[in-house]
Amino acid sequence: MISIEESGAEAKNHDDYINSPPNELPRAICVVCGDLSDGPHFGVNTCRACAAFFRRTVSLKLEYTCRAQSKCNIDKSARNMCRSCRFQKCLRAGMIVTAVQQSRDGIGKRISPTKPRSDRQPHTKKSDQPTVSTLVYGVPWSGKVEQPTMITRFSQMEITQRQESDTGNAEMRILPKMLDGYHHFLSIRKATFSLAEDANFSKMFKDEEIDPNIVLFKNFYWYLTNTDRAYQSYRSFGSNPHDDRLLMPDGGYIKMSELEKFYENTINCKADPKEAARLFQPAMSYIVNVIVEHIRRIEMSDYEYVAILGMFLWNDSLPNISPDTVQMVWSTRSAIFEDLHIHYRSQGFSSVQISVKLGNLMMLIPKIQRSVVLFTENMALAELFNIFEADHCCSAFRPD
Structure with a gap:
């Protein structure tokens, strides 16, 4: 069941899109800095940078002080200028503090070892259409040039999850x-x-x-x-x-x-x-x-x-x-x-x-x-x- 707070934020998100060509899905913008959004984070459409900033601030219980009477302009070209105003704008935009989880592992405990990601690559039929191939963190990934937007976003999300788990539970030594x-x-x-x-x-x-x-x-x-x-x-x-x-x-x-x-x-x-x-x-x-x-x-x-x-x-x-x-x-x-x-x-x-x-x-x-x-x-x-x-x-x- 969706809470009233979440449903209100979801309704607000419908207005946070920019015009796109007819053959593409509408592209959302970040309600905090105005940059392109890759989807909803903590109840509203934000970019990954603002989502990471919000998660870090809430999980670490950080406190900021503005040096300009809390009137700083937060946009994509200067979103790092004032952390205090940026966090306040996150709250005003409807980002949900309680949605930040202390543990970022959304998969939970695994009963059996997970197969390597390369083993789970989708099998595609051979085609004469041009393809692109790249190497991201040692994992080959290929697909057709003209991919549906949803597939592209899913692949980006998968890569992001791999990047975020690169350090795992590593601790600083020096x-x-x-x-x-x-x-x-x-x-x-x-x-x-x-x-x-x-x-x-x-x-x-x-x-x-x-x-x-x-x-x-x-x-x-x-x-x-x-x-x-x-x-x-x-x-x-x-x-x-x-x-x-x-x-x-x-x-x-x-x-x-x-x-x-x-x-x-x-x-x-x-x-x-x-x-x-x-x-x-x-x-x-x-x-x-x-x-x-x-x-x-x-x-x-x-x-x-x-x-x-x-x-x-x-x-x-x-x-x-x-x-x-x-x-x-x-x-x-x-x-x-x-x-x-x-x-x-x-x-x-x-x-x-x-x-x-x-x-x-x-x-x-x-x-x-x-x-x-x-x-x-x-x-x-x-x-x-x-x-x-x-x-x-x-x-x-x-x-x-």
Whole structure:
């Protein structure tokens, strides 16, 4: 029996269609973002992206806050701009919260092992009509070019179910440990800024074999400081793209427009503060205008952040590292990518969305590398002309 709420939502769906050619079925649109819908989800016609967003929000009991007085425009070109307004629009459109099941296995327990999907492919008679053949996740699928719309949608649904079960019950192995270690590092940093002298920092990378000669860490230290400075600035001031503040390791911040004030109040500055500010201004502005802006655009999560740190730490291009270390680097980085895939799947992203998110995340790496080059060059010039004296740990861990 259909409830009143569901029947009302179903009646509403009849108005949510766009005109189609006479020989095709009407094409529904998503009532949330206006994109093409593949059918009803939780009582109304939505696209898969909005359905996954709604399922994830309800099942994980997520709460969002709008930064623009809950007046954000949600459409297919900007549906990810505000999660709060998007979820409220889902509710207003009639999406049913109680329809979200904690378990996404709609098949139930199986009495006997299920045959491989390839064994259940429909047998088709040979025909002279042109056919198309493709390979989706290792499963060959073929059919006539002019297929009925309903068959096409069914095949897409079958592929989607296979994609969603790719990760199964897989669990992340590396990223949760790194995230725990990173939180531990943040608590340590409140008591000491000499990171290299703190033995507890090794807990950030527990269960991983670090080269005794700290070759990996020596190269990693400057990437950590620059990346963390950008990420913490994003978390503190990222809501305003015009905010020029940059968070410092001690918890304070500096404004790019008042940079000389920072050098007026540090004992490391050996020359005119304006001279020091002029020297370091390009490197610091690069962090605010390029790196923080990139992080803001992709809305970086904590797991994505520690994954980027992992890419910098486990670096196989460094000289003087043993073959065993190279093997460890490769296996660890592969595990990080697997963890990212599991993380994205758990958030409800499709294969295409995962590819885009991973690509945008990796595009941050050359920008951070450029930032480190700028800082090391500026620091070398500052020491050469006795403008600024770097801390001992910064000099000791300067990348080669």
